[in-house]
Amino acid sequence: MGDVRVVGGTDSGFVSTKFEALLGWARKFSLFQYPFVTACCGMEFMATAGPKYDIARFGAEAPRFSPRQSDLLWVVGTVSQRQAPALKRIYEQMLEPKWVMSFGTCASCGGFYDNYASVPGIDKIIPVDVYIPGCPPRPEAVLDGLMLLMDKIGRGDKTPAVLKNTELPEGASESLQKLMQIRMKQPA
């Protein structure tokens, strides 16, 4: 299954491909999110939406608490078996095009819960576009996942993806150490 890439749009004609690109650009920078927040990951979701790790700069700040008005479903936190029909119903009520981000490990794969009460990952119930691991994920990781999703929306790519660690750029560790030293007023 890993080698099938689903890329939306047609591949004929300059105007239609440019139109698809325009549409992708418009969609990715105007995501209306539906925060389906259930558990502790909600704290990190709130932190990401706050001023320090702003998601407003990506155009994704407006939460719409109605599935009819939103296009990005953030499933944040553990989903229990009892809540699964509600989640499916919310997903079905959303209009196309719609995307799903699973925020945190409980939503991605059940997390550390291996019991009778929680769903082992929401992809058992609804298709997910980006999985963000973490318990809870740092806001930087959430933004990374959001940027990954936006990249996929821009290209019309529908393959699911899991967020991986990014490597630090060259020389980053030295500059970080210098910053720490300046901060703590220690001699270099």
Next chain:
Amino acid sequence: MAKILLQRLQETFGDAIVECGSCQGDEWARVPRDRWHEIAKFLHDDARCQCDYFVDLSAVDDPERPSADGGRFEVYLIVYSITKKHRIRLKTRLTDESPKVATLSDVWKGANWAERECWDMFGVEFQGHPDLRRILMYEEFEGHPLRKDYPANRTQPLMPYREGTHDKLGPFFQDEGMPLNRSPREDERPS
């Protein structure tokens, strides 16, 4: 501090108190199952006990406890007195064959939902309860999950899973970086 409670219980009920003691500052007493309601009501009504605040009620399941010691389930009740400021734990043991005990929801209103939770999780039936049904799990769930013989990781999906997904394993692609270290359960390995 709550020795007055044990003293009152022993004065009034004498040999009905099977066992009592004090554990790290908390007093407790174990009573036979058929005197459960009577003794709990005494703790609520008596002028020197006045345990008007219901704290918790649940059960402990120990299938290896010999039946000479009373049986598998031990239902416990914790009550507190706001006026007198003392607390007591009351316990009783039930057998597996008929885990039934009288309800305390007519004495303390707070016992209503705690008894529903005990029924849901352990299967302990409270006789005389006005509305004994599941509270945490859904109606379609079969079994009582906190019993020791219920496998803790057995799921009964309320929503059928999508095609291509297995219980406990994700549909992640091979190259997607998430190591699948979960051990599948013995009775349901993915094919």
